[in-house]
Amino acid sequence: MSSERETLEQALKETLAEIEQLNKKLEDKADYGIGKGGPTIYEWEFNLALRQSLEAKARSIRAALRKMQDGGYGICEVCGQEIDAERLAVLPHTTLCIKCAQARR
Ligand SMILES: [Zn+2]
Incomplete structure (x- = not known):
């Protein structure tokens, strides 16, 4: 059970680090001007979608960690x-x- 917790905590750490990196990329891309088209904006949108899925993952990892404490894992x-x-x-x-x-x- 404790090793599963470690796996989850590690996964959460990695997911949060990825979100952090994406946040930086998303800030940079904002300078290119949204709505002007071109490959940059598609990459920006891709990163935005990726961040949303990573945020969902971080939420479910946190929920799993809570369940471990409550015994429902x-x-x-x-x-x-x-x-x-x-x-x-x-x-x-x-x-x-x-x-x-x-x-x-
Ligand atoms: Zn079921």
Whole structure:
């Protein structure tokens, strides 16, 4: 359990560092003028979308860390079944079992 926590804390740290880097890139690109088109703005939008997905990831990692403290970690929040250990190894911050995750798509 403690090693899973370390994995999550490491993942959170990395995700936050990536967000930080993107924030810098996004600030720079703002100088190029939004709405003028060209490849720069597409890269800027790509980075913006990337940041949004990283922020969502950071939120779910934080939620998983909270669950570890509350004792609900590794339990699917939809059906209440234990999440497969192999799934948790690949996606340590997931809150859904494979069946519920697939049902959502
Ligand atoms: Zn489930």
